[in-house]
Amino acid sequence: MTVKVGDKIPDGELAYVPYDEKEELAACTRPQPFKVHEQLKGKKAVIFAIPGAFTPTCTETHLPGFVKNYDALKAKGVDQVICVAVNDGFVMNAFGKVTGTKDKIIMAGDGGAVFTHALGLPLDLTALGLGTRSKRYALIVDDLVIKYLGVEEGGDVKASSAEEVLAQL
Amino acid sequence: MTIKVGDIIPDGTLQYVPYDPSESLEACPRPLPYKIHEKLKGKKAIIFAIPGPFTPTCSEDHVPGFIKAADSLHAKGVSDIICLSVVDGFVMNAFGKVTGSKDKVIMAGDGSAIFANALGLTQDLTKGGMGVRSKRFAIVVDDLKVTYVGVEEARGVTVSGADAVLAKL
Numbered sequence: 001m002t003v004k005v006g007d008k009i010p011d012g013e014l015a016y017v018p019y020d021e022k023e024e025l026a027a028c029t030r031p032q033p034f035k036v037h038e039q040l041k042g043k044k045a046v047i048f049a050i051p052g053a054f055t056p057t058c059t060e061t062h063l064p065g066f067v068k069n070y071d072a073l074k075a076k077g078v079d080q081v082i083c084v085a086v087n088d089g090f091v092m093n094a095f096g097k098v099t100g101t102k103d104k105i106i107m108a109g110d111g112g113a114v115f116t117h118a119l120g121l122p123l124d125l126t127a128l129g130l131g132t133r134s135k136r137y138a139l140i141v142d143d144l145v146i147k148y149l150g151v152e153e154g155g156d157v158k159a160s161s162a163e164e165v166l167a168q169l
Numbered sequence: 170m171t172i173k174v175g176d177i178i179p180d181g182t183l184q185y186v187p188y189d190p191s192e193s194l195e196a197c198p199r200p201l202p203y204k205i206h207e208k209l210k211g212k213k214a215i216i217f218a219i220p221g222p223f224t225p226t227c228s229e230d231h232v233p234g235f236i237k238a239a240d241s242l243h244a245k246g247v248s249d250i251i252c253l254s255v256v257d258g259f260v261m262n263a264f265g266k267v268t269g270s271k272d273k274v275i276m277a278g279d280g281s282a283i284f285a286n287a288l289g290l291t292q293d294l295t296k297g298g299m300g301v302r303s304k305r306f307a308i309v310v311d312d313l314k315v316t317y318v319g320v321e322e323a324r325g326v327t328v329s330g331a332d333a334v335l336a337k338l
Contacts (some may be wrong), residue, residue, distance in 0.1 A: 015298045026267055028225045054259040056197045088299045090223040091260055098195055098263060111298035129184050129280035130257045131300070
C-alpha cells in the first residue's frame with residue numbers, strides 16, 4: 001500500500017549526523033536517530049529519496065538540484081529538507097560531506113529500508129548488487145500530512161525534482 | 170556452513186572501481202565486476218571484510234592497517250589485497266578515495282551479501298539500522314585454497330588485522 005496525498009506520513013526512525021562544519025571528511029561520527037513524527041510535527045518539510053548515495057544521477061542531478069534551490073524552498077515556508085536513501089547513517093554523512101550539503105539538507109539513512117517499506121516505495125535492485133533500495137521520489141509534508149508526492153517511473157528527475165516541488169508549494 | 174582452512178573459496182562477483190589517480194572525489198564511475206575465481210586463480214591474496222565503510226573501527230583501525238602493511242604483504246608474495254563490505258561498489262569506491270587506499274587495497278562491494286552468505290560469515294545488524302552485513306574477518310587464499318581464516322568475535326581488530334595475517338604468511 002503506497003502513501004498518497006492526504007495521508008498522514010508514517011512514523012519512522014532514520015539515522016543522521018547533525019552538520020558540524022569542523023568535522024573532517026574522514027571522521028566517522030556516530031549517527032543519531034531522526035524520528036519523523038517528532039521532528040516534523042507542526043512543520044513544513046520536503047523529503048526526497050535517492051536510490052543510492054555516490055551513484056551518478058543522485059550525485060550529479062537530483063541532490064544538487066535541492067542544494068541549489070534551498071533558499072527558494074525556505075522562502076516558501078519549508079523548514080527542513082531531508083534526503084533519504086537506503087544506506088546507513090555513516091554513509092549518508094560521508095555523502096553529505098563529499099557533495100557539500102552542509103546545513104541545507106539533512107542526509108538521513110533508512111539502513112534497514114523500514115521507513116521506505118512503510119511508505120510503499122521500495123525498489124528491488126538485487127540484480128544490480130544493490131539489494132532493496134528506495135524509489136526516487138519527493139514529497140511535501142505539512143504538519144505530518146502529505147501534500148504532494150512525485151515518484152519517478154523512469155530514469156529521469158522530473159516529478160521528484162526540486163523544481164517540481166517548488167512549483168507545488 | 171562456514172568457510173574453513175583447506176576449503177576452495179566459493180566463487181562470487183563483487184563490484185569495484187579500478188583505481189584511477191585522476192578521478193575526483195565526487196566522481197561516480199560505474200563499478201565493474203570482480204570475479205573471485207577468475208581474478209585469484211594461481212595467486213596469493215588476502216580478502217578482509219569490514220561491517221561498514223565510514224564506520225569508526227573500519228576507518229580508523231582495520232583498513233589503515235592493511236594500507237600501511239601493503240608493501241610488507243607484497244614482499245611475502247601477496248598479489249591482491251581486497252577489502253570487502255556489504256555495500257555497493259559506488260560506496261566502496263568513495264570510501265577508498267576518502268581513506269586513500271589508492272592502488273594498495275581493492276575496495277569491493279558485496280551489495281546483496283551473496284558472497285558473504287556463501288562464506289557463512291554474515292551478521293544481522295538490522296537493529297543498528299544497517300541490515301545484513303559481513304562479520305569482520307581476514308582470509309588468505311593461495312590459488313583459491315583457503316590457508317587462513319581469522320574471524321573477530323568481539324569489537325576490535327585482532328585475528329582479522331594486517332599484523333595477524335603477516336604473521337601467518
